[in-house]
Amino acid sequence: MLVSVALPARPWTTNDPCDEIRGLATTAGATVVGELTQKRQEVQLGTYVGKGKVEELQELVEQTDADVVVFDNDLSPAQARNLEQALGVKVLDRSEVILDIFATRAQTVEARLQVELAQLEYSLPRLKQMWTHLSRQKGGGIGLRGPGETQLEVDRRLVGGRIRDLKDRLAEVQARKDREVASRSSEHTVSLVGYTNAGKSRLMNALTKADVYVENKLFSTLDTRTRQWRIRDWGRVLLSDTVGFIRDLPHHLVASFRATLSEARHAKLLLHVVDASNPHAEDHIKAVNSVLSELGCGDKPTILVLNKVDAVADHSRLHLLTAQHPKAVTVSGLTGAGIPELEDAVMASLAADFAEAEVVTTAGNGRVLAFLNAHAEIYRQEFHDESNEVVIRCHLPRHLARHIAGPDVKVRYLNGSASERPA
Ligand SMILES: Nc1nc2c(ncn2[C@@H]2O[C@H](COP(=O)(O)OP(=O)(O)OP(=O)(O)O)[C@@H](O)[C@H]2O)c(=O)[nH]1
Numbered sequence: 001m002l003v004s005v006a007l008p009a010r011p012w013t014t015n016d017p018c019d020e021i022r023g024l025a026t027t028a029g030a031t032v033v034g035e036l037t038q039k040r041q042e043v044q045l046g047t048y049v050g051k052g053k054v055e056e057l058q059e060l061v062e063q064t065d066a067d068v069v070v071f072d073n074d075l076s077p078a079q080a081r082n083l084e085q086a087l088g089v090k091v092l093d094r095s096e097v098i099l100d101i102f103a104t105r106a107q108t109v110e111a112r113l114q115v116e117l118a119q120l121e122y123s124l125p126r127l128k129q130m131w132t133h134l135s136r137q138k139g140g141g142i143g144l145r146g147p148g149e150t151q152l153e154v155d156r157r158l159v160g161g162r163i164r165d166l167k168d169r170l171a172e173v174q175a176r177k178d179r180e181v182a183s184r185s186s187e188h189t190v191s192l193v194g195y196t197n198a199g200k201s202r203l204m205n206a207l208t209k210a211d212v213y214v215e216n217k218l219f220s221t222l223d224t225r226t227r228q229w230r231i232r233d234w235g236r237v238l239l240s241d242t243v244g245f246i247r248d249l250p251h252h253l254v255a256s257f258r259a260t261l262s263e264a265r266h267a268k269l270l271l272h273v274v275d276a277s278n279p280h281a282e283d284h285i286k287a288v289n290s291v292l293s294e295l296g297c298g299d300k301p302t303i304l305v306l307n308k309v310d311a312v313a314d315h316s317r318l319h320l321l322t323a324q325h326p327k328a329v330t331v332s333g334l335t336g337a338g339i340p341e342l343e344d345a346v347m348a349s350l351a352a353d354f355a356e357a358e359v360v361t362t363a364g365n366g367r368v369l370a371f372l373n374a375h376a377e378i379y380r381q382e383f384h385d386e387s388n389e390v391v392i393r394c395h396l397p398r399h400l401a402r403h404i405a406g407p408d409v410k411v412r413y414l415n416g417s418a419s420e421r422p423a
């Protein structure tokens with residue numbers, strides 16, 4: 001049974017208020033048997049909704065034989081407890097459903113650690129509810145208590161210990177990952193970000209011919225994957241797919257998925273993928289932008305990618321989107337439409353970092369030659385026998401110039417216009 005409550009601070013954005021929570025609940029494996037919606041001026045402290053609605057909900061639960069009630073809103077521990085008592089069935093809120101999906105989807109060690117951490121941090125304030133229940137069963141918890149401690153305190157301590165343990169292990173994994181990401185600092189790194197189900201993974205497959213899991217469910221990607229993307233004859237880009245964002249992401253998850261998003265934080269360019277066929281596309285763009293700025297990626301060069309253009313039924317809405325975001329690129333990961341234009345936009349953005357340069361070094365400097373071969377676009381090489389020097393004209397990413405610095409290396413930039421490519 002789904003419940004969605006509109007509040008002045010969190011209004012419904014469509015005439016189908018349960019749309020998203022239905023998607024989340026189904027993704028979590030539930031079958032939806034009924035829905036209840038209400039507009040309220042403020043939250044009822046004890047039970048979130050008013051007494052009348054609780055009764056209505058009770059009836060609906062009985063009629064449909066529902067065994068879980070899922071709120072599209074976030075409930076306080078006390079509200080969840082009171083509702084469970086009144087309704088006689090399990091009551092979950094939006095964050096719990098998202099956490100549950102994350103728990104079943106997490107694949108790598110890192111994602112599992114993050115999900116467990118988020119779940120424990122979420123349940124710590126809710127322990128009281130579990131233990132008042134249990135201590136009644138076990139005769140007041142006799143025999144379970146440590147000296148001077150109530151069972152609740154023991155439990156909090158255990159959970160607290162586990163949380164610290166998880167944090168330590170995550171820190172290790174993340175340090176390793178940061179080293180990995182940093183070692184790619186000389187590369188063109190691009191990250192796909194966007195609302196869940198926007199089509200990031202499919203676009204990744206289309207661009208890199210990789211085989212990343214794609215599914216019409218929310219949060220099909222929980223781990224970052226990085227693949228090579230060869231853009232025609234221009235060069236190589238490392239493209240990462242990331243976990244999808246969602247409105248009101250539980251903030252523990254934002255924090256713990258920071259690491260999963262480290263690729264995005266270190267990327268030189270973000271491709272913000274939007275499902276242009278979704279009527280809420282504009283809301284999704286805003287939600288993603290706000291998570292990005294929370295992650296400290298707000299100022300990163302970003303290309304907005306209006307995806308699934310093949311599925312857009314209402315073209316006037318697409319026109320609105322393109323009018324609102326004139327620099328956006330319109331594509332379809334399914335049909336491949338617009339991908340050449342996306343490649344152009346990516347090249348132009350990354351090339352803004354390129355400069356035409358003349359590098360002079362001794363002919364035997366294999367290190368510099370190898371580096372330029374790998375990272376620059378060389379278009380002329382001259383050997384000067386008398387001085388035993390080699391003069392290399394190339395297109396060099398400015399931020400890489402420091403990697404070839406040395407006593408026998410001279411770098412001279414040939415013109416100020418960085419984005420121009422030599423003929
Ligand atoms: N019609 C159409 N469907 C698409 C397109 N791109 C993706 N889809 C479908 O949209 C659904 C979601 O695609 P994914 O690539 O898994 O989306 P995602 O952004 O990676 O989703 P999460 O990993 O859950 O955040 C799948 O059913 C895809 O087949 C497209 O260009 N056109």
Ligand SMILES: [Mg+2]
Pocket residue numbers: 200201202213214220221241242
């Ligand atoms: Mg995905």
